[in-house]
Each structure stands twice: as C-alpha cells, then as structure tokens.
Amino acid sequence: MINGKIIKVCGMREAENIQDVESIEGIDMLGFIFYPKSPRYVYELPAYLPIHARRVGVFVNEDKQIISMYADRFGLNYVQLHGNESPEYCRSLHSTGLKIIKAFSVDRPKDLRKVYDYEKVCDLFLFDTKCEQYGGSGNQFDWSILDMYNGHVPFLLSGGINSYSANALKEFKHPRLAGYDLNSRFELKPGEKDPERIRTFLNELKS
Numbered sequence: 001m002i003n004g005k006i007i008k009v010c011g012m013r014e015a016e017n018i019q020d021v022e023s024i025e026g027i028d029m030l031g032f033i034f035y036p037k038s039p040r041y042v043y044e045l046p047a048y049l050p051i052h053a054r055r056v057g058v059f060v061n062e063d064k065q066i067i068s069m070y071a072d073r074f075g076l077n078y079v080q081l082h083g084n085e086s087p088e089y090c091r092s093l094h095s096t097g098l099k100i101i102k103a104f105s106v107d108r109p110k111d112l113r114k115v116y117d118y119e120k121v122c123d124l125f126l127f128d129t130k131c132e133q134y135g136g137s138g139n140q141f142d143w144s145i146l147d148m149y150n151g152h153v154p155f156l157l158s159g160g161i162n163s164y165s166a167n168a169l170k171e172f173k174h175p176r177l178a179g180y181d182l183n184s185r186f187e188l189k190p191g192e193k194d195p196e197r198i199r200t201f202l203n204e205l206k207s
C-alpha cells in the first residue's frame with residue numbers, strides 16, 4: 001500500500017517480470033488478463049506466480065466454468081469482471097468463495113446509476129475509462145464524475161494512470177477510494193511492465 005491505498009498492476013504475463021514488479025514496495029495486487037482478444041492475454045501458467053501480492057484474474061463475459069478453471073490453475077484471490085456481467089452472475093461467483101471486483105466503464109454521470117445493484121455481491125468496484133476494447137485504453141476519464149458515487153463499496157481508480165499522474169491522484173479524494181490500478185502506461189510492451197517506471201511513480205505518490 002502507498003498512503004493507505006491499494007496498488008494494483010494489471011496485465012502481467014512473464015515470470016521474471018511478475019517477480020520484479022511484485023518486489024516493488026507497495027504492490028498489493030497483480031492482474032492477469034484472461035480475455036483472448038486482449039494484447040495482454042495470458043493462457044500459459046507463468047513459471048512464477050505472486051506470493052505476497054493478491055492474484056486477480058480479469059475476464060469479459062466469460063463462462064463461469066472457465067473462470068473456475070483459471071481460478072484453480074492460477075490460485076486467484078479475486079476475479080475482475082469487465083463485461084456486462086449481471087448482479088446475479090456476480091453473486092453466483094461470489095458464493096464459490098472468490099472475491100469479486102466489478103469494473104464499470106465511466107464516461108458520463110449516468111454510467112454510475114447501475115453500480116448500486118451490485119453492492120451486496122462485490123468486494124470492490126473498479127471505475128475505468130469507457131472504450132471499445134473493454135479495458136486497457138490508456139485514457140483517463142473525468143474523475144470528478146465519481147463525486148456522484150455515494151455507495152458503500154470501496155473502489156479502485158483506473159484508466160490511463162501514468163508516470164505524470166501522481167500529483168492529480170494525491171489531489172483526488174473520495175471517501176470510498178481504496179486504491180489505484182496501473183496498466184498500459186507502465187508497459188515496455190503489452191504484458192510486460194517497466195519496474196523502474198512503476199517504482200519512480202510510487203515514490204512520487206508517497207512524497
């Protein structure tokens with residue numbers, strides 16, 4: 001954690017890179033993307049999986065049996081759902097013992113209306129930038145829209161967070177803000193993160 005906030009890095013794939021990123025002080029969660037159309041798609045089990053950081057599996061409108069299969073293979077602690085998954089779908093996965101992060105694409109205030117239906121069946125929300133490919137856009141949305149979110153579920157702020165975001169993140173306050181999600185803006189190539197860029201960014205966030 002940095003300043004009491006969860007730090008999640010999403011879209012990991014290679015064993016050595018997973019190990020390097022996990023060793024950075026403050027890293028709490030590492031994400032694996034199991035969406036075949038993503039450039040960060042991972043199928044093969046890496047030779048190293050996080051030990052200290054929580055393992056998060058990212059899915060888009062996936063069959064629940066496939067999610068269970070990946071959850072067992074990768075020892076997932078959380079599943080992060082980026083499609084049109086219903087509250088009932090989340091409830092059913094939650095009842096298997098998996099923790100649920102439901103992602104919502106945000107572009108306008110009305111995008112927040114549906115989130116309240118998910119309150120009882122999710123552990124965390126993730127607010128991300130609306131885009132065609134479901135996630136990993138590298139673009140930021142207007143965070144002030146989240147001033148209208150007055151639910152109980154804590155959330156991760158996501159979408160286009162980059163090396164220059166530290167000051168804006170320090171200024172952004174919300175009673176339910178639980179942490180930050182980093183992805184494409186910290187990559188050397190899709191699926192490979194730059195540990196030095198992440199370390200420098202987290203030091204700035206801390207200072």
Ligand SMILES: O=C(O)c1ccccc1NCC(=O)[C@H](O)[C@H](O)COP(=O)(O)O
Pocket residue numbers: 010011031033035038039040058059060082128129133134135136137138139158159160161181182183184185
């Ligand atoms: O990153 C992807 O390729 C992706 C594809 C489909 C669904 C979700 C995906 N990413 C999930 C994440 O949690 C990302 O970190 C989030 O969308 C923010 O990404 P970025 O804007 O690149 O920081």
